[in-house]
Amino acid sequence: MSTIPANESTIEWKNWNAEIPATLMFVVQDGKILLIEKLTGIGQGKINGPGGKIDPGENALQAIVRECQEELHITPHSPVKMGELHFAMSDIPDIHCHVFMSNTFDGEPTSTREANPLWTALDAIPYDKMWEDDRHWLPQMLDGQLFNGRFEFDGEKVVWMEVCFGDSAKALWIENA
Numbered sequence: 706m707s708t709i710p711a712n713e714s715t716i717e718w719k720n721w722n723a724e725i726p727a728t729l730m731f732v733v734q735d736g737k738i739l740l741i742e743k744l745t746g747i748g749q750g751k752i753n754g755p756g757g758k759i760d761p762g763e764n765a766l767q768a769i770v771r772e773c774q775e776e777l778h779i780t781p782h783s784p785v786k787m788g789e790l791h792f793a794m795s796d797i798p799d800i801h802c803h804v805f806m807s808n809t810f811d812g813e814p815t816s817t818r819e820a821n822p823l824w825t826a827l828d829a830i831p832y833d834k835m836w837e838d839d840r841h842w843l844p845q846m847l848d849g850q851l852f853n854g855r856f857e858f859d860g861e862k863v864v865w866m867e868v869c870f871g872d873s874a875k876a877l878w879i880e881n882a
């Protein structure tokens with residue numbers, strides 16, 4: 706488990722509930738990861754995986770497939786859930802995010818109103834252009850580890866975090882999609 710800094714979180718995580726359920730997808734193929742430049746919504750201008758909010762009546766798996774279709778015109782095959790992320794934000798609603806991986810997909814990644822596709826070498830992921838939390842779980846996820854992350858943000862800065870990996874992380878998931 707990794708934590709920063711040593712101080713306590715101001716969040717009472719036991720009773721914490723995010724307003725926004727969301728998803729992320731990381732497609733990995735031939736030593737490359739399919740990232741996006743996000744053109745709209747939360748994190749506009751950042752590099753991230755495709756993803757977005759879970760609509761009412763959807764589960765996380767249905768939502769991530771739909772978001773990949775909408776944002777990049779691709780349909781990932783057999784998404785595997787790798788982690789959950791809990792973001793307590795200071796200036797936007799709190800987010801609970803389900804993170805998936807896939808190795809194959811139908812379609813050709815295509816620029817849309819919401820995103821530009823960016824095939825990126827696995828050893829050149831631009832963490833400086835991504836949300837600050839990503840560097841604390843994406844490398845381990847790409848090594849095949851399940852994870853659970855709690856992050857407290859002040860604006861775009863992480864002020865507290867706790868990230869667990871492996872089977873003990875999965876035991877912390879709120880939902881097993």
Ligand SMILES: CNc1ncnc2c1ncn2[C@@H]1O[C@H](COP(=O)(O)OP(=O)(O)OP(=O)(O)O)[C@@H](O)[C@H]1O
Nearest residue numbers: 727728729745746747748756757758792802836838
């Ligand atoms: C704070 N640290 C963070 N680190 C990594 N990823 C983060 C994130 N905070 C939000 N995200 C992701 O950003 C997307 C927002 O989704 P967002 O574009 O707002 O939703 P959606 O595509 O449904 O758009 P609409 O607002 O309905 O148009 C969604 O994948 C969500 O998981």
